[in-house]
Amino acid sequence: MKRSVRPHFGLLVIGDEILSSKRQDRHLSNLNALLKPRGLSLSWFKVLGDDASLLVDHLKQSFASGHVVFCCGGIGATPDDRTRQSAAQALGLPLIRHPEALAEIEAKFGDQAYPNRVRMADFPEGAAMIPNFFNRVAGFSIQQHYFMPGFPQMTQPMMEWVLNTYYADLSQAPRIELAVKLVEGMEADWIDFMESFEQRFPQLRLFSLPHIAENGARYIELGVEGEPDIAQAGMDVIMQEIQARNQAWLPLEKTQA
Known part of the structure; x- marks a missing residue:
């Protein structure tokens, strides 16, 4: 079914390492490479550090915008990964362990999934899983926001899956x-x-x-x-x-x- 209004696409890259130039962003070029052959384009691109209060504030605005947003980074299990928690807080939702995401982590890591790796299956309540074809540690989607790891080799196939799964009807002749x-x-x-x-x-x-x-x-x-x-x-x-x-x-x- 065709949409009556074409959404705006945004990209949010999260991580202190990007702001400090310890790592160079590759998500922008990777996402453009996926959008352009579909006749789609980005409306905005933003980089944020791992500060939880800033993440919550910006995610509240982003969720309210109605835009389709790809969010890359900060969904790991270490204390400096705060994206999952910030997304949940921005929506006023609890973090819930997602059974399919948990099964993927257990299948990949076995006993080593516990006690810490399983935390990466904790998503805001009601979120859907985005499969990770690289190492089976899933991302999640909620309210047209798609949360994925900060590793470009993981994220690009996940972005492609999102576009094919949720936005195939938007494809048009390349510009x-x-x-x-x-x-x-x-x-x-x-x-x-x-x-x-x-x-x-x-x-x-x-x-x-x-x-x-x-x-x-x-x-x-x-x-x-x-x-x-x-x-x-x-x-x-x-x-x-x-x-x-x-x-x-x-x-x-x-x-x-």
Whole structure:
């Protein structure tokens, strides 16, 4: 059944190690690699540390937003992993040991599942399990929020499972980006055109990315993102304006958005 309103997608990466640069985030690029072939895109991306009060506050806002949110990190059993507890607190729910998640941990670790590994089967009451194909320590989902480990090699297959299981109906033709590079262009000179363009093509995302080269030369990457046919129509209008202004430009390759 098709949804009447397409949801916003968000990504929340949790962990002090990301904020301190001890580790570099890979979840953003991995999730984009899964969304883009489906014609989907992220609306926002946020990184938080392991501070429980901050996690609770941000998760309360996130749950209230109605967005689809992938949450990566902080669901382990050590004291510095606080995401499970914070999600439960944000929803005003107790943590309950999930029987299927418990069975997965017991099957993987046997007697070594106790006393500590089994804590990773404690989810907010009413949560559903997200299978972990790497080591069988499951994640969980509740209210369109999908909580997974901080290890990218575990999380990417779990993200794919979530998209295939819950959001297959949202898939559409992949969007593309078309752009050119304006040589010695100034964004201020293009504002009126860009405003009228957005009114004419509301289904496209118009973007303007200024660059300053090491030698001081200025460029603007001006282009559109959207479904192929309408993106090409929009780019044709941009090229007509470039030619009318005698604006110097350089081509850029078409890319998948």
